[in-house]
Every structure is written in C-alpha cells, then in structure tokens.
Amino acid sequence: MSSILKAKKEIIEIGKRMYAKGYVVASEGNMSIRIGENRILVTPAGKNKGFLKEKDLVLVDLKGKKISGNLEPSSELRMQLFVYQKRKDINAAVHAHAPYSLAFACARIPLAQNLLPEVIMFLGEIPLTLYATPTTEEVPSSLAPFIEKHNAFLLENHGVLTLGKDIFEAYNRLEMVEHLARVNLLCKILGKTEELSKESLDKLEKLKKI
Ligand SMILES: [Zn+2]
Numbered sequence: 001m002s003s004i005l006k007a008k009k010e011i012i013e014i015g016k017r018m019y020a021k022g023y024v025v026a027s028e029g030n031m032s033i034r035i036g037e038n039r040i041l042v043t044p045a046g047k048n049k050g051f052l053k054e055k056d057l058v059l060v061d062l063k064g065k066k067i068s069g070n071l072e073p074s075s076e077l078r079m080q081l082f083v084y085q086k087r088k089d090i091n092a093a094v095h096a097h098a099p100y101s102l103a104f105a106c107a108r109i110p111l112a113q114n115l116l117p118e119v120i121m122f123l124g125e126i127p128l129t130l131y132a133t134p135t136t137e138e139v140p141s142s143l144a145p146f147i148e149k150h151n152a153f154l155l156e157n158h159g160v161l162t163l164g165k166d167i168f169e170a171y172n173r174l175e176m177v178e179h180l181a182r183v184n185l186l187c188k189i190l191g192k193t194e195e196l197s198k199e200s201l202d203k204l205e206k207l208k209k210i
C-alpha cells in the first residue's frame with residue numbers, strides 16, 4: 001500500500017471515531033498527516049469528518065499549495081501547516097471541538113493539569129491559548145508561544161488541537177484531553193479537586209526518564 005493510500009485510510013478511520021464520540025459535529029474539525037518532506041495530506045473543507053471517502057482528501061505542500069484532490073483543503077490549513085513548519089518530530093495533527101474540552105475553552109478556565117498520572121506521563125501540560133479568529137493567521141500566532149514544547153492545546157472558544165508522531169498518537173492525545181476535561185468538570189461538581197503533590201510529581205518525572 002502506498003504511504004498516501006495508507007494515510008487516507010488512517011484519516012478516514014480517525015474521522016469515524018471522532019464523529020462517533022461526538023468530538024466533531026456537522027463539518028467541524030480537521031486532521032492531517034505528513035506524507036513526505038514537503039507533502040501533507042489534509043481533510044477537505046465543508047465535509048462531515050465521520051463520512052470521508054478516499055477521494056475527498058487533499059494533498060498540499062508545506063506552503064499550502066494544492067498538489068492533488070477534487071475538494072478544497074481545510075479552512076484551518078494555516079493551523080495545520082504551522083504545526084509541520086515548527087515541529088520536525090510531528091507527523092500528524094488532529095483538531096476537534098470535543099464538548100468537555102470546549103466548555104473549559106469557552107469558560108476560559110485552564111484544565112487542572114496534575115490530576116491523572118497517565119496524562120502527566122504521556123501528554124504533559126495542555127496550555128490554554130488566547131482566542132484567535134478561526135481560519136486566520138491569528139490561529140498560528142496564538143499557538144506560537146507554545147508549539148515547540150507542547151503536544152496538546154486548548155484553544156479559547158474554539159476547541160482542541162493535538163499532535164503526534166502518527167495520527168493514532170495525535171488521536172489518543174485528543175481522547176486524553178477530553179477525558180481530563182470531563183474529570184475536571186466532575187471534580188468541580190463534587191466540589192473538590194486534589195492535584196498531585198510535588199513529591200508525587202517528582203516520582204512520575206523519574207519514571208518518564210526510564
Ligand atoms: Zn475548529
């Protein structure tokens with residue numbers, strides 16, 4: 001299977017999962033995979049991501065010039081390309097409007113980060129980035145202070161962006177952010193949120209290095 005066909009199948013699969021979980025509705029969200037040094041496969045604008053077909057996906061270069069595809073690339077192409085321009089180690093990016101995460105992004109309340117050991121181990125800090133008008137250059141600008149050192153971002157009044165060495169890692173990180181947001185909300189309802197102590201965090205930090 002060619003790398004482009006494999007990438008198309010992966011994006012279609014992740015689109016189905018995101019839609020099934022309610023992380024995107026209607027034509028929301030976007031995804032991309034780096035195929036080669038100067039080739040990015042990206043979801044099309046205006047299509048429901050739960051029902052993508054191979055022919056819907058669009059191949060662009062790192063500057064956003066369309067190489068092949070019948071449809072127009074995602075309206076958030078600037079955001080998607082910014083990821084690859086800044087991060088050589090990243091090969092996939094997933095953007096969704098997952099509702100628990102989105103609620104925190106709309107309330108402009110940062111997630112309590114140090115709640116779940118798995119998130120600390122495998123994701124790290126999730127910054128809340130300043131509101132930026134979707135589809136515009138404001139979005140990369142809002143990510144710029146954080147893009148080099150983080151793999152997940154909560155975008156004010158907009159949604160979530162996660163990165164990975166492949167699309168499965170990016171998607172898992174999206175699930176983790178949404179899970180953490182849900183737990184954050186439940187803790188608020190319970191009226192108590194206990195973050196891990198410095199001592200516990202230090203122990204996790206040591207495990208990371210093994
Ligand atoms: Zn969006």
